[in-house]
Amino acid sequence: MSEANLAVSAHEVSSSIDFRRRLRERQQLVTRALDEQFPPGSGPLTAAIREAVLADGKRLRPILCLEACEWVGGSLKAALPAACAIEMIHKMSLVHDDLPAMDDAETRNGRPALHKVHGEALAILAGDALLVHAFGLLASIRAVPAERVLGAISRLCQALGTAGLAGGQALDVLSQSEDVTPEKLDHVHTWKTASFFEAAMVIGAEVGGADASQVEALARYGKLLGRAFQISDDLLDARDVKALAHGEATNYVQLHGVDGARRKLRELLDQAVSALASNKRGALPLLAGLAELVWERSWRPAEGPHGNDT
Amino acid sequence: MSEANLAVSAHEVSSSIDFRRRLRERQQLVTRALDEQFPPGSGPLTAAIREAVLADGKRLRPILCLEACEWVGGSLKAALPAACAIEMIHKMSLVHDDLPAMDDAETRNGRPALHKVHGEALAILAGDALLVHAFGLLASIRAVPAERVLGAISRLCQALGTAGLAGGQALDVLSQSEDVTPEKLDHVHTWKTASFFEAAMVIGAEVGGADASQVEALARYGKLLGRAFQISDDLLDARDVKALAHGEATNYVQLHGVDGARRKLRELLDQAVSALASNKRGALPLLAGLAELVWERSWRPAEGPHGNDT
Numbered sequence: 001m002s003e004a005n006l007a008v009s010a011h012e013v014s015s016s017i018d019f020r021r022r023l024r025e026r027q028q029l030v031t032r033a034l035d036e037q038f039p040p041g042s043g044p045l046t047a048a049i050r051e052a053v054l055a056d057g058k059r060l061r062p063i064l065c066l067e068a069c070e071w072v073g074g075s076l077k078a079a080l081p082a083a084c085a086i087e088m089i090h091k092m093s094l095v096h097d098d099l100p101a102m103d104d105a106e107t108r109n110g111r112p113a114l115h116k117v118h119g120e121a122l123a124i125l126a127g128d129a130l131l132v133h134a135f136g137l138l139a140s141i142r143a144v145p146a147e148r149v150l151g152a153i154s155r156l157c158q159a160l161g162t163a164g165l166a167g168g169q170a171l172d173v174l175s176q177s178e179d180v181t182p183e184k185l186d187h188v189h190t191w192k193t194a195s196f197f198e199a200a201m202v203i204g205a206e207v208g209g210a211d212a213s214q215v216e217a218l219a220r221y222g223k224l225l226g227r228a229f230q231i232s233d234d235l236l237d238a239r240d241v242k243a244l245a246h247g248e249a250t251n252y253v254q255l256h257g258v259d260g261a262r263r264k265l266r267e268l269l270d271q272a273v274s275a276l277a278s279n280k281r282g283a284l285p286l287l288a289g290l291a292e293l294v295w296e297r298s299w300r301p302a303e304g305p306h307g308n309d310t
Numbered sequence: 311m312s313e314a315n316l317a318v319s320a321h322e323v324s325s326s327i328d329f330r331r332r333l334r335e336r337q338q339l340v341t342r343a344l345d346e347q348f349p350p351g352s353g354p355l356t357a358a359i360r361e362a363v364l365a366d367g368k369r370l371r372p373i374l375c376l377e378a379c380e381w382v383g384g385s386l387k388a389a390l391p392a393a394c395a396i397e398m399i400h401k402m403s404l405v406h407d408d409l410p411a412m413d414d415a416e417t418r419n420g421r422p423a424l425h426k427v428h429g430e431a432l433a434i435l436a437g438d439a440l441l442v443h444a445f446g447l448l449a450s451i452r453a454v455p456a457e458r459v460l461g462a463i464s465r466l467c468q469a470l471g472t473a474g475l476a477g478g479q480a481l482d483v484l485s486q487s488e489d490v491t492p493e494k495l496d497h498v499h500t501w502k503t504a505s506f507f508e509a510a511m512v513i514g515a516e517v518g519g520a521d522a523s524q525v526e527a528l529a530r531y532g533k534l535l536g537r538a539f540q541i542s543d544d545l546l547d548a549r550d551v552k553a554l555a556h557g558e559a560t561n562y563v564q565l566h567g568v569d570g571a572r573r574k575l576r577e578l579l580d581q582a583v584s585a586l587a588s589n590k591r592g593a594l595p596l597l598a599g600l601a602e603l604v605w606e607r608s609w610r611p612a613e614g615p616h617g618n619d620t
Binding site: 136 | 353429430435457471479
């Protein structure tokens with residue numbers, strides 16, 4: 001299948017009723033599983049975590065993990081704890097990001113940021129505990145050989161540490177007052193977002209029993225989708241010209257313009273879907289559709305009630 | 311061996327030259343391994359982590375982990391990554407504890423707190439990355455079966471999450487303005503300190519290839535030593551009468567008096583050493599000596615140059 005054909009069929013998928021239904025089912029599956037992890041009435045720390053985790057049910061990253069598992073023929077049941085762990089880590093990064101010392105965000109997805117409701121101390125601890133619970137959940141996976149689970153944890157840690165999410169955040173925090181080059185921005189995008197998307201796919205693949213070439217293909221899809229996602233984020237941010245003028249120097253649109261950003265976005269998404277098409281299983285409709293959703297979100301009008309965190 | 315005899319021999323051990331030399335060797339072993347984990351010249355985030363991890367070389371918790379491994383006949387080499395992970399997590403908790411939103415500490419062990427040197431954002435990220443690297447290091451252990459490693463990670467996560475370290479910190483943060491009962495204080499002590507000491511022992515035991523009864527004995531020693539350590543901490547804090555009057559309501563000495571605290575401390579330490587004596591291997595000199603060190607530190611004069619963080 002050519003790349004042009006893939007893009008067309010991906011668009012057909014993303015607007016189909018089947019795709020939307022399947023997406024909703026996956027979202028609900030993850031949300032229910034998270035809900036059970038942090039039962040109500042378990043004290044103030046768990047209450048704060050519960051709020052952070054249950055808010056915003058789009059669940060993009062855990063769905064990537066589930067789909068990667070299914071793509072290699074694994075069962076959803078095996079991947080669900082891993083998917084929940086991925087979402088917990090994502091929410092942990094948002095909670096810590098929103099802190100006054102970091103992005104100093106007042107709101108998240110149209111609701112007060114966690115530290116605004118529960119105070120900074122509880123927000124810091126909620127993030128720490130979320131990270132711990134995520135690893136605990138991964139370590140509890142028994143549906144696949146223990147070596148595979150350890151391998152998945154190792155890969156995840158690489159994506160989250162000093163040469164991953166935390167390193168990317170640090171680079172982002174420290175580079176606000178400096179000139180940002182295109183290379184540096186790619187670096188930040190990869191560390192902050194693409195590595196984590198990649199890890200979500202790899203973990204899903206590992207618990208699904210993938211072979212090395214399947215892991216490779218899914219990792220490539222994840223990394224490309226992650227870079228695309230970050231550019232779509234920057235396109236959304238660029239709608240707000242005032243914010244852009246206010247020193248948001250780490251924005252792809254500032255460096256490459258709106259047209260340049262959109263061209264790159266389309267290119268990355270097509271490459272992502274192609275990465276899967278080269279494998280004999282092809283791109284599962286949902287993975288192709290998800291890539292298309294990232295394209296569509298970059299066109300979202302500015303007056304939407306929700307934030308960027310698809 | 312009776313408890314009275316154990317206490318006498320433990321004191322002899324703790325003041326012996328052999329014990330002091332062995333302790334120093336273990337400290338240096340852990341410090342060298344940590345030094346290799348975070349090489350200099352790897353960017354500002356790693357530099358901040360390096361400072362946090364290399365400062366204060368007492369290494370009590372990782373040494374517990376190493377000794378537990380040796381007690382069951384395991385090799386130091388197998389336990390060293392686990393011991394480093396334990397120390398990274400300990401340092402992470404200190405870095406986040408010291409933040410303005412938490413304890414708002416200006417100094418740590420006589421040096422400026424990490425956020426005072428590198429800013430709050432980098433201190434938050436350094437803590438997050440330390441937690442991640444600790445789990446990555448644990449997941450890399452191949453000297454024992456993968457199931458054992460996963461079991462150790464699970465146990466550690468229990469000790470760190472909402473019903474462990476993070477939960478204890480939250481309880482501590484939230485209860486400063488309330489009346490603290492003896493039961494609640496025991497709860498905070500167990501969650502904040504004893505569970506982590508216990509986990510350090512259990513992980514050492516697991517990577518050493520312990521059987522269930524050995525794990526049980528070492529866990530009991532760790533838990534009792536942890537509770538004792540927290541009381542010795544409170545005795546140290548109580549030297550500063552001004553700080554105590556200033557609402558430090560979560561202090562054992564305020565609830566039970568200096569004599570009551572010291573009696574309980576002695577009782578817990580003797581029980582800790584007995585927990586190991588009941589096993590046929592007996593208490594290794596170093597584990598008995600470490601218990602005695604906790605006793606000795608509670609008598610430390612107020613004008614020492616270092617903080618409480620033995």
